[in-house]
Amino acid sequence: MKAGSSSLIFNGQTFIASDVRTIHYRNTDAQGELPFNLSGNQATGEVCDWRRGNLFLTLDYSTFPMDSYSGRIVSLDSLRLENKRSDDEIRESAGCLKGEILSENCPHCGAPVHWPSGVTSFLLCQSCGSSLNTTKDTVVLMEANAQRKEQENLFTLSIGTKGRLNDTEYLIIGAVRFAEISSYNQNQSEYWTEYLLYNTQQGFAWLIESGKRWRLSETLQTWPDFDSSGNPAGEMLIDHYRGQVEAAAGAFYWKVKQGDLLHYKEYSGKKSYGRNVILCSEQSKDEIVWSKSSPVSYRQMRKAFGLSFDTKEMLSYWLKGDNRNVGSRDNVARIIAMLILIIVNLPAWLSPHLRSPVGIVVSLCALVWIWVSDRYKNDRDYEEERVGTIIFFAFIIFLTVLFNYVKAEDSDSSHSGSSYHGYSAGHK
Structure with missing residues (x-):
C-alpha cells in the first residue's frame, strides 16, 4: 500500500490511503484504559489510515483478525459544546493545560524555547538547532546541533510573534525553510518559508512566504472529491514540484529534520472553494495531506505582524501579481x-x-x-x-x-x- 495511490472499497465507497506506516512502541508512556496491551518496549504495529471526504477508516494489521475503525471527521464547533473556557480562562487556570504556552531553556545551548503544551511533541531550538522532545511538558535533548543560525537572517517573521489574521490571533510557534527541487533542474534556486501558526481555539494554520507573496493555508479535514485520475474533480492542475527542508526552528506536531523531501501538487480551487484559492496535496513517504490556501496582501501582513512599509517592495509585489485570480491571466x-x-x-x-x-x-x-x-x-x-x-x-x-x-x-x-x-x- 502507498499513501496517495492505493485505494479500497468499504461499504460501497472508495477510500484513498492517507497514512501508511509501521508504528514502533518504544519507551512509550500510557495512561488510562487502552484497547490493546502495551507491555513491550519494542512492540510494532502495521497501521493504515484511509480517507474519503469527511470519512475515515483505520486498519490495524498487527492483530489477527485485523482491527478496523471507521467514522467521520468533526470540528469542535460542530459538537456544540457548552460552557467552554475562553483563552483568558485557560491561561488563568492552574496547572499545565493543553494549549498553554510553556517556556524553558534549551538543554544544549541555554537559549529560551517556547511551545504549546500537549499539541506539539517535537521542538527545534531556534538558536542552535538541537532536536528536543516535549511530550512530558519539559524539553529533553534528542539530538544536539552545534550549528547556530541567526534566525533574523533566515526568517522574515520571528518565532514567538503574535499577529491577527481573519479576526483570529495567532502565535508563530515554528518555521520551516524549503528549497524547491525541480525535476529538470536539480539546482536549488528557489526557496519558500512556511510558518506554523497556533490559536488555542482554532488550532493550527500555516502562513506561506514565497518571495514577497504571502498565503494563509489550512489543512483540509474534509478531502475533495476525486476524478478517475485521482485529481480533485473539476479542478485544474497548476503545478507539481518537490520541496526539501533546508532549515527549521520552533515547535511542530511531527518530527522535522533537514533533508526531508516532500512532493507537492497544486490545483485551482475556484470551483470547490472560491476565487484565488489553491488546493495542494503534500506527500511524504508515508503520508499525504490536503490543504487549501488563500492570498494575504502585503497590507494585511504589515498590519498583522508589523512588516515595514517599502514603496519599492509594494510596487514589485503588484507587478508580480500578488492578488491575481488563479486559473486566469491578469x-x-x-x-x-x-x-x-x-x-x-x-x-x-x-x-x-x-x-x-x-x-x-x-x-x-x-x-x-x-x-x-x-x-x-x-x-x-x-x-x-x-x-x-x-x-x-x-x-x-x-x-x-x-x-x-x-x-x-x-x-x-x-x-x-x-x-x-x-x-x-x-x-x-
Missing part, C-alpha cells in the same frame, strides 16, 4: 493597456487629417491582441512573466501610435506641402 493589466491605447489614439481616429484606414485596422488588431494575449496560459511562472507582459503591451501601443500619427502625419504633410506650394505660386 485582466487588470490588460484593461489598463486597452484604455491607454484607446485614449492615446482617439484624436487620430477622430481627426479627418490624421485618420488612416491602415492605422484603424492596426489599432483594432492591437486591441484584440491585447485582450486575448496569454489569456489561456496557466503556468505557475506568470508572476515572473507579468513584467514582460506589461512591456509587451507597451510595445503594441507604441506600434499603433506609429501607424496612427507618424505614418498618417507623413502622408498628410506631403499632401499639404503640394497644396501649399501651389497656393503660394499665385501670390507674392
